[in-house]
Amino acid sequence: METGFTVEQLRTAATDAVRAPSLHNSQPWRFRLRDGGIEVLLDRERRLPATDPSGWGARIACGAALFNLRLALAVAGTPATVRLRPYPTEPDVLARLVPDVPRRPTPTEQMLYGVIPHRFSNRAPFWPDPVPADVRWRLGEAARAEQGWLEMVIGVSAVNAFAEVARSANRVLERDPAYRAELAEWVRSAPASDGVPAAAGGPLGEPQDLLPSRGFGGRSRAPGRDFEPEPLVAVLGTAGNTTTDQVVAGQALQRVLLTATDAGLGVSMMSQPIEVPGAREALRLSLGRFGTPQMVMRIGYGQPGSPTPRRSVDEVLDVPVGQA
Ligand SMILES: Cc1cc2nc3c(=O)[nH]c(=O)nc-3n(C[C@H](O)[C@H](O)[C@H](O)COP(=O)(O)O)c2cc1C
Numbered sequence: 532m533e534t535g536f537t538v539e540q541l542r543t544a545a546t547d548a549v550r551a552p553s554l555h556n557s558q559p560w561r562f563r564l565r566d567g568g569i570e571v572l573l574d575r576e577r578r579l580p581a582t583d584p585s586g587w588g589a590r591i592a593c594g595a596a597l598f599n600l601r602l603a604l605a606v607a608g609t610p611a612t613v614r615l616r617p618y619p620t621e622p623d624v625l626a627r628l629v630p631d632v633p634r635r636p637t638p639t640e641q642m643l644y645g646v647i648p649h650r651f652s653n654r655a656p657f658w659p660d661p662v663p664a665d666v667r668w669r670l671g672e673a674a675r676a677e678q679g680w681l682e683m684v685i686g687v688s689a690v691n692a693f694a695e696v697a698r699s700a701n702r703v704l705e706r707d708p709a710y711r712a713e714l715a716e717w718v719r720s721a722p723a724s725d726g727v728p729a730a731a732g733g734p735l736g737e738p739q740d741l742l743p744s745r746g747f748g749g750r751s752r753a754p755g756r757d758f759e760p761e762p763l764v765a766v767l768g769t770a771g772n773t774t775t776d777q778v779v780a781g782q783a784l785q786r787v788l789l790t791a792t793d794a795g796l797g798v799s800m801m802s803q804p805i806e807v808p809g810a811r812e813a814l815r816l817s818l819g820r821f822g823t824p825q826m827v828m829r830i831g832y833g834q835p836g837s838p839t840p841r842r843s844v845d846e847v848l849d850v851p852v853g854q855a
Contacts, residue, residue, distance in 0.1 A: 535567015536609070536630060538850050544569070544603035545848060549841045550647050551599055551785060552800065553592035554579055555717035556727050556839045560593050562600070563849035569604075569611070571597045571626040572849075579717075581709035582806065587777050591825060593625050594781015595788075598677070600628065602644040606636045615775050625778050646792040651838050653797030654733025654744065656758045657831025666794050667763075670830070673790040674767055679783025679825075682818050684764040692817060693764055693804075694741045697827070700803040700810035701743035718748045724842045731837045733799065742829065743803055763830045766814065772823040780825035787828070797836060801827045 545562045548571075553559060559577040563570050571593055578589050597613070604611045611628035618624050636644070667683055674681035684693045704710050719726040732747025740758055767784055769776040791798050804810040804827060814824050 534630070536564060536569050536604075536611075536628070538564055540604065540607070540609060541569050541850070542844055542848065543607070544600045545844050547603040547644070547647050548596040548600040549844065549847060550650070551592060551595035551781075552650075552652060552788070553595075554583055554588040554802070555714065556725050557589075557717065558592070558725050558842055558847070559589040560596050561847050561849055565627075567629065569600065569628045570617075570624050571600065571628075573623045573625055574847075575623065579713055581707065581713040582704075586774070587805070587825075588802065590625065590774055590777035591781040591784060594778040594783075595785035596781075597626050597778065598782040598785035599647055601782075602640055602647070604628065605640045606644045608633050608635065610634060610636075615778050622774065625774075642793055643786065643789045646789050650788050650792040651836035652731070652799050653833060653836030654731075654747075654749070654799045655797075655833055655836070656734075656752070656756060657762070657797060657829075657833040659759055660832045662763050662796065662830060662832075666796070669790055669794065670765065670787050673786040674783045677783035677786045678769065678779050679787075680768050680820075680822060681783075681787060682766045682768070682820065684766065687761060689817070690741075690761055690764060693814070693827075696810050696813050696817070697801060697804045698743050700807040703807045703810070704803055705746075714746060720748075722840070724840050724846075727839060728837075731839045742801060745803075759831060765828045765830055766818060766824050767826045767828065768815075768818075768820075768822045768824045770822050772825075776823070777825065784826050791830060795832065796830055797833045799829045801829060 541564050557577050557579055559574045561572040561574045573589050573593050610631045612631045614627045617627040671681045684690050717726040719728045727747045729748050732749040733744055734749045734752045736744040769780045788798055804814050
């Protein structure tokens with residue numbers, strides 16, 4: 532009797548997993564089949580030492596990839612039971628998935644899976660149309676379904692206070708030559724299978740902008756094409772901040788992003804205030820709630836974003852000899 536996942540199932544699901552977002556599109560993940568289980572590993576070779584010294588961002592990205600993997604398996608009728616950080620002595624194995632009882636996918640799983648190829652970061656200005664309350668509620672539910680929380684920053688003064696924290700975090704990062712050099716290394720002007728192509732990097736930041744942007748080397752904006760004056764800013768967090776919590780946060784992030792995509796929303800991520808410890812603490816205190824902020828998002832309606840490339844699945848699979 533077949534008791535484990537097959538290489539073919541791994542390969543198919545990994546094709547969806549790699550569509551997950553990652554810091555500078557660094558794609559810090561590997562997938563392998565071991566004893567019939569699919570495992571998600573953090574790839575230390577692809578960590579960003581200056582931007583992400585603790586590995587928080589790599590674990591968020593792997594958590595997001597894990598969420599896509601779970602969806603792909605469920606939609607194929609072979610859902611998985613997941614154990615996070617299954618081996619205490621192998622901290623880079625972030626998750627192990629073993630087959631659960633086969634069943635039909637739920638409508639929510641089908642919906643979330645269906646929008647995986649249509650989710651891109653959208654760093655352009657959004658239209659002024661507000662995001663309705665029921666859609667905001669859906670986004671919060673998406674985070675809660677994955678053991679995360681989502682707080683909207685509501686009101687002009689709260690948004691301005693957040694923006695001040697975010698801009699000052701960005702200034703702290705930009706003063707660091709190693710951070711600037713690392714960012715420049717991941718901006719792509721020629722076709723590549725990783726990094727951020729200029730076309731997807733969003734417009735160049737300008738002095739009047741409320742929120743900071745990562746300098747991915749985009750184009751200047753046409754006059755008057757400014758960012759929305761009162762953006763919808765949402766903070767995603769988890770109860771704690773262990774390495775396991777960060778993998779949980781990645782899954783919750785991906786569920787929020789896919790739910791937003793299904794609702795026709797664009798999202799850009801903004802992690803400067805998470806990367807600078809003082810800013811992260813200021814953000815946590817300003818929200819007045821327990822737990823740890825793990826990601827900030829700007830959400831709104833706008834022109835669709837453009838896709839970024841991914842490495843081929845063969846580059847991220849570790850398959851037992853003789854099964855490739
Ligand atoms: C942990 C993490 C942090 C990120 N931080 C930022 C950020 O500060 N600014 C930004 O524009 N994009 C940020 N992103 C988005 C990535 O740049 C983006 O996911 C990657 O380039 C792939 O593009 P895609 O999201 O369109 O697939 C972040 C993504 C992750 C997972």
